[in-house]
Amino acid sequence: MAKDRAGAAQRIGIMGGTFDPIHHGHLVAASEVADRFELDEVVFVPTGQSYQKQGQSAAEDRYLMTVIATASNPRFSVSRVDISRPGPTYTRDTLTDLREVYGKDVEMFFITGADALSAILTWKDHDDLFAMAHFVGVTRPGFVLSDQHLPAHAVSLIEVPAMAISSTSCRERVAGGRPVWYLVPDGVVQYIEKRGLYRADAPANGAGYR
Ligand SMILES: Nc1ncnc2c1ncn2[C@@H]1O[C@H](COP(=O)(O)OP(=O)(O)OP(=O)(O)O)[C@@H](O)[C@H]1O
């Protein structure tokens, strides 16, 4: 299909996540959605505080790993909107802040894995979200991708290459002294090692950034 969108509104993908650490499942999902929806840019947005998760590494470590992982792709960028905002991270605020940054004319596509999509009715002000952006749900091994609980036409569902990788399994591997090579980008492997993240014997996960 020809991808000549000259004169059309800019299309921005938003890939929100805790990214603790960012892995190839996130990157493949973003790349696939960018291709399918002809996105001009995908903005990765590390959370400030993922209030539905137990503990997480310092935001600055998660932000820097996201920058390292996306640096080689000219269409990928990273936003600090969520880590700059105090308190728990709500997608309602993420979309409001990015609308401010990118302007009223851009089309925004919020990318979620099947697990996140299935939990969306637990998100703050979820009724408002579907008017703020188009949601794109992507397949993820081990989870059922469905929009049956969501308003009609609110979400597009797409299949992406299966990447059976989670941040949890990456953290567990590092803690157990096993490799994460090829599960996360090389620079992220090196960053994890340099900062001593996820190690079972680490006194404070990523000390130096709080
Ligand atoms: N392997 C994957 N395939 C497709 N989507 C994914 C994959 N991993 C994560 N995602 C999606 O990326 C977004 C951010 O995910 P997150 O940073 O929480 O990673 P995670 O691997 O689910 O982390 P954790 O294991 O710590 O819960 C969510 O929408 C999630 O559904």
Ligand SMILES: O=C(O)c1ccc[n+]([C@@H]2O[C@H](COP(=O)([O-])O)[C@@H](O)[C@H]2O)c1
């Ligand atoms: O808005 C909410 O209440 C909400 C609750 C849970 C998760 N989210 C968003 O969903 C995205 C993925 O989150 P997570 O926890 O799976 O890393 C990220 O952008 C979060 O800010 C949003």
